[in-house]
Amino acid sequence: MTQLTFPETITPEIDEILGMPNFRTTPIAHLFRESGEDIPPKMEREQAFILFWLLRLALEHGADWKQHAGAEIERRLDIVKAQRQNASETKPNSTLVEVRHDDGHRVPIHIDGDRVTAIGEDEGR
DSSP, X not given: OOOOOOOSSOOHHHHHHHTOOHHHHHHHHHHHHHTTOOOOSSHHHHXXXXXXXXXXXXHHHGGGHHHHHHHHHHHHHHHHHHHHHHHHHHSTXXXXXXXXXXXXXXXXXXXXXXXXXXXXXXXXX
């Protein structure tokens, strides 16, 4: 792992990153998870993961961190689009999604055309 130097005072880039609210970081974390990252499905962990990633980019690239972040986000969007395309080719008009409730339990939902079916609930519920 590359050693990065943390500045003695806050930079504009670090200030912007550390000031990001969860509603900006959460969608990025969901994209990263869907494209293969192991991020726990808890808002605080999602935000921490993305802030750490962006902070490393700012320390590595300074003012150019946004261009590097944008390129990685585009790369991951391409991965997810390809995964979804492959999945839709195997069963058109069919989608499997997971609904997370406020209390933490998850319910897999199968959408096939106009038909929506709850498959079941996760274990331990």
